[in-house]
Amino acid sequence: MRKGILGSILCFLFFIGTAQAQKGAELKLQDVYKKNIYGQKGFGPVRWMKDNKGYSTLEVNKEIGGRDIVRYDAKSGARSVLVSASKLIPENENTPITISDYQWSLDNNKLLLFTNTRKVWRYHTRGDYWVLDLKTNKLTRLGKSLPTATLMFAKFSPDASKVAYVSELNIYSEDLQSHTIKPLTTDGGDNIVNGTFDWVYEEELNCRDGFRWSPDGKNIAYWQSDTKDVGTFYMINNVDSIYSKPIPMPYPKVGTELSTVKVGVVSVDHGKTKWFKVPGDAKNNYLARMDFIPNSNEVMIQQLNRRQNTNMVYIGDIHTMELTNILTEKDDAFLDIHDDVRWLDNEKYFTWSSERDGWLHLYKVSRDGKEIKPITKGNFDVVKINCIDPKGGYVYYIASPDNYTQRYLYRSRIDGKGKAERITPADQSGQSSYQISNDAKWGIQIFQNAVTPPIYSLVSLPNHKERRVLEDNKELKERYDALELNPKEFVKVDIGDEVLDAWMIKPKDFDPNKKYPLLFYVYGEPAGSTVQDNWGGGSLWDQYMAQQGYIVMSVDNRGTKTPRGNKWRKSIYGQIGILASEDQSKAAKAILGTYDFLDSKRVGIWGWSGGGQMTMNCLFRYPEIYSSGLAVSFVSDQRLYDATYQERYMGLLEDNAKGYHDGSPINFAQNLEGNLMIIHGTADDNVHYQSFEMLVNRLIKHNKMFDMMSYPMRAHSIYERENTSYHLRQTMERYWKNNLPAGGK
Known part of the structure; x- marks a missing residue:
């Protein structure tokens, strides 16, 4: 799906640099995109142990390198090394294998290790697997007769006597005693x-x-x-x-x-x-x-x-x-697939997520499908199911009934009685996610908001008592605070038939008596949302542009992925790019009419992926509002994108040819009046470079002047190869300064 920069901005980065943060520090592009001094630390990966009393994680072994697999007792915090990196050194080698991921057998007596990984499209899902038998300490590489780094999705059989995996598009089973490899498909x-x-x-x-x-x-x-x-x-x-x-x-x-x-x-x-x-x-x-x-x-x-x-x-x-x-x-429009099936009551019932009452809720369904009862109820969406605890009688989930930009942990009784109970404390304003033990007594909370990088804590449930902080990203927070930036201001925008969520960032030297250029960052499609009270990498690009003399804003139009109910999400069905750009234009007019410090003659808009398409739809349809636009990795003609995504939200081409035409910015390129820059990677397997070239062809046909930049053999997020991210941001900055003059006047 066309998440583009939304996906890459959320990826965990490791913190680099040790210099002491100084108040009033300058935010520099090279520090963000070249030196990575604002990268954040993660924690894990974590696996709750079978007894639910402790969890395992990875920690660096400072003596020999590699990482140990250690266990922490949840209650006491006692640490023990389950698997030393010294046990992960293959025969005839000197260094431990690099652990990219690991999984325990059901009895916790064997360990499956993923290493030497390769990227398959988006993710590193191909590589080598090793098995460590904790009773014998024997370490064995799986698939020895198969080509190196070709194994995918290896997993133990229920009794851990075998492992099955995919190699070069066939499935194999390997006996863990004899290590006989048997092809199950050929x-x-x-x-x-x-x-x-x-x-x-x-x-x-x-x-x-x-x-x-x-x-x-x-x-x-x-x-x-x-x-x-x-x-x-x-x-x-x-x-x-x-x-x-x-x-x-x-x-x-x-x-x-x-x-x-x-x-x-x-x-x-x-x-x-x-x-x-x-x-x-x-x-x-x-x-x-x-x-x-x-x-x-x-x-x-x-x-x-x-x-x-x-x-x-x-x-x-x-x-x-x-x-x-x-x-x-x-559904009259489209359905989303959910992964919330959990079998209950000796497999007589299962849980099921549905929007059948207008909100996304969890239901309990009989095995024959004849009995369907709600577990969660109310005028709110269940964002994510975290834990279903049949013994305790509760389901734990993420929701945010009162603020669509935030996320909190709730629980409801599996029998459907009573009301939803908020578990996340009221003073933790922002977004929280959780990894909860199977007995729902413990959770690892990740708390964040727009000015707080992720804080990992171990909490007991359901009282949500913090037992200890696992990672607080303190150094990153100090560096960020030293910049003394104006934080995002979350605001509401009334466009008449709907009130939209938005945020605004002002320059540090903001003067309300001056008029500033307005720069919108847009996404606007059903795959994501830009207006969220989360860390999001600190929104440092938006902050950087604000410091150059712009008011930066983002608005979530109808149809974006926010927990506002079925009617909100399905409103864009059959009209991707049409209703959303109308909402964005109405929001721009309302904002310009509300804030006296905005210059209506200097309004720009930019976006990535679906946001690139939205940028051009706004620029071409409403040239009286937007004077400049920048579109990255965009779809110019919706017929060029993949069938599964586009047909989900637009219907079939045979049923909605007009919608496909009217939602595609290429068909309105003749309306370009202001400035436009387009950027694309030539190796984009998601939104093909073809989309870029076809738009170029159409703009030339209509004799429209524009700027363009191609990044050879870069994919959808345009970050591969040396210096790419830094060069891209410099290119974007130069465009804006040349075409949307910065600063208050």
Whole structure:
């Protein structure tokens, strides 16, 4: 999905630099994008142990390098080394393996370690796996007969006697005693994808790991995709050789063929796949979710139709291969897929997230789908389910009924009785997220707001008593405070038929008697939100531009990903880019009419990805408001983007051709009156460089003057290769100073 800079800005960065923070320090681009002195520390990764009394995490071993896996007792804080880095040194080597991720077997007696990772599209999901047997201290690399760094999604069987994984699009099982490797599929390769997914399933349906162990460990259920009918898009590498190299990728654009996807079951012993015959055309439906029902030989399969407004939920018997439709979820606009299924009461009921009452809530559903009762209730959305505790009788979740820019922990009774109870203390204003133990007695809280970098704390639940701080990012906070910046001001903008959330940043030397240029940062699409009371890297680019003499603002229009109910989110259905740009224009007019210190002759707008598209829709449709725009990694014609995302929010092209035309800025390029700069990476596998070139072609046709910058072999977030991020921000700064004169007048 076109999250663009929203995704990359939230990535954890490690703090670099030790210089003492000085009050009145100057915010410099090179410090942010080159020296990274405002990077933040994370904590973890954390795994709650089986007994729920302690958690494991990684810590540097200062003597030999590498990282130890240590355990902390939640109550006492007592520390013990579970696995020393000295045990992670392979035979005939001198240094420990680098741990990128790890997982425990169910009995906590074995450890699976992920290392030597490689990027597959967005994420590092391919690499090497090692198993450490804690009883024998034996360390063994898995898949020794397979090519190095090709293993994906390795996981223990329920009894930890085997590990299954994907290598080069086939699924394998490896016995952990004999280390015999058995191929469970052999047809993977070319257009056949086993146990993982094509690009669009990963990007838009959040599907990566494509197989599941049965509860008895005898079978594996998995997805298979056939991409043979999907159109191939070619990116071109012109910089790493004297000859260009085409990079092919199956990529279904709006209205074109999707992958043919099916779910099969293979016996670990016999190795012959049986396939579920899910009703409907496999090319025009998505098998969006599949998982085993605990303590059974049945799987739950969710089938989403191509329009993505109907979700058919089936239970499938892996022995008879019979399917039973137990639940059908529908929406007049579109449905989102949720991962909140938890089986209860000896698998007689399951939990299910739905917007059926106009708000996103959790329900308890009988196994046959005939009984559906609400667990959470009220005029608010459940943002995220954190923990379902059947023994304690509560579900813990994130919500924010009164302030859509903030997030807090709540709990509700699983039996649906009583009211929602807020757990996060009232004095912790901002956003909190949690990693909660299975018994719901402990949680690791991450608290942040617009002026506070993430603070990691261990808290007891449900009293939310802080037991100890795990990471406070104190040095980063001191550096940030030393800049003495004006913090974001969160404001409301009344556009007549809706009140929108927004924020504003003013220069340090702000003079209310002067008039300043107004620079909007926009996203505006359903995949994200810009107006959130979180750290977001300190919004240092926005702060930097404010210090150059701009008033910087951002507004969340209708349809953005905020917890404001079904009506808000679905309002943009069929009119991406149309309603949102109208909301943005109304907001701009309301803001200019409210604040006397804004110069209506100097109004700029910029955005990344979906925000780049929104920038051009605003600039081309409302040239009387915006004098300058800058669009990065944008979609110029919605038909060029992937089918799954675009059809979810716009409907099918055959049903909404006018909406696709009117929502695409390329069709209004002739209206450009002000200044425009466009920027794109030529290796963008998400929003293809084609979108950039087609817009350039159209602007030339209409004799429109503009600025442009291409970044060779950079992807959607334009950060790869040396000095890229710094160069990009300098380019953006130069454009704004040349085209939207800075400073109060």
